[in-house]
Amino acid sequence: MSATVTANGAGGRARARGQHPPEGAPPRSRAQEIEGFRGIAALSTVIFHVWQMYMQYGPDGPKPPVDGMALGSLISLEVVDLFLVMSAYLLTLSYARAAIDGGTVRPARSFMYRRIIRILPLYYLMVLVVWVSRNPVLPGNWLDLVEHLTFTHLFDRQRIFYTLGPTWSLSLEIIFYFVLVAIGPLAIRFCRRFAKRSTRVAISAGGCVLLYVLPLVWISVARYAYHVGHLDYPVYFGPQARFGGFAAGMLLAVLAVALKDRGTVPTWLAVPLRLASLVALYVLSWVSVPENFAFTFFHPMSSVVWGVLLYATLRSRKKGAWHRALQARWLTFVGLISYSLYILHEPVMLELDKHGLLPGGTYGYPLGTVLVLCLAIPASVVTYWLIEYPAGLLGRLQDKSGAKRDFYPELVN
DSSP states (O other): OOOOOOOOSSHHHHHHTTOOOOTTOOOHHHHHHHHHHHHHHHHHHHHHHHHHHHOEEETTEEEOSSOOHHHHHHHTOOOHHHHHHHHHHHHHHHHHHHHHHOOOOOOHHHHHHHHHHHHHHHHHHHHHHHHHHHOOSTTOSHHHHHHHHTTOGGGOTTTTTSSSGGGHHHHHHHHHHHHHHHHHHHHHHHHTTOSOHHHHHHHHHHHHHHHHHHHHHHHHIIIIISOOOTTOHHHHHSHHHHHHHHHHHHHHHHHHHHHGGGGOBOHHHHHHHHHHHHHHHHHHHHHOOTTSHHHHTHHHHHHHHHHHHHHHHHTBSSOOHHHHHHTOHHHHHHHHTHHHHHHHHHHHHHHHHHTTOSOOSTTHHHHHHHHHHHHHHHHHHHHIIIIIHHHHHGGGGBOTTSSBOOSSOOOOO
16 A cells, blocks of 8 residues: 555645645645545555455456456456555655665655654554454464564464555555665765766666566576465565565666656657556556566566556656546545544454445445445544544654754744
8 A cells, every 4th residue: 555655635724734745755746646646546456455345266266356357357356566666655755866866865754754653543542452353362363463563463374464464565565764875875875875877776776676676586596496375375475476576666766867857748748648558557457467477577577567657648748638637536536534534444444344344246246345335434534534634643743854843933033
């Protein structure tokens, strides 16, 4: 998810509401498209998880709730990679600018503080609420609770999807934050040794490529040397395998900074690139079958394609119907509450199923999807305004240097 860094709408309205752009965020006009992508990803995640809920398993294998390979390939197109690419792109921009063109970035302490107030309040609240509801008698599954509170459930094959199933990706986010604040300043200092801008760009891009290649090596060794099956989740869901999504986003940020206005894409090229990206994502989902090549390397490949789609959208010279669709108010609103929706939709869905309220029959899946969305979206609106938004205001306690803000400075005579 990362699903987890929210870009805001038009600048004046966002500042009036007290919202602050993500670290190194792009111009507000481009942030609307990112919010639209975030809304699409959040809705797609809900639709996919309801699809999984309605999946029937038998001796002949899983049977999807709706027949048809074409529809199934579309619904099962996993979008977590899009969340990872967008998150890395937004958060790496300031580091890329500092490394290539000079300037400063927030201190690590300030960076992590802003990430913490963005992620932890809602996450910890929902983990505790869901865990208590499923463990009414103490001590309960205390190890599951500890792992979720420390984001280590990602490395537990049994409990990786316990309590809040989709939050395994938040563990990846947290790890990425620590990696970024560790290697970002080092990369900046190293790049400043070189006078030529082209050299600094090459070093920055090369580092991103290296971070992309390392997971490919891990996946290749795990699958073809040790024959590890895809159900060994920590092997293929951990940062050592999924960091390629972040690397693709980091490279996107480096390219955006390096090319500046020269990197804008003309309409005659942007439209085919966007169409080709969408087709490529769909084809990847279509041909992906457990243990085949496309399935094994689906996430590294889809991360690159998502990166191309984002670049062809954000760096397009002219805005057309595609941009207007992404900037639709209803879609950007879903993007605004996407983190809450990502967290809440599974507990809502499971509670409906627990009480036998999910529709059955021929039209059970589409009706169930609508029902989950109709309940999860209002709940997400509430948690956004009561938890996410107030927590975000805590960022005002620090100034740009990360120091404690003085709200009552002494008057200078």
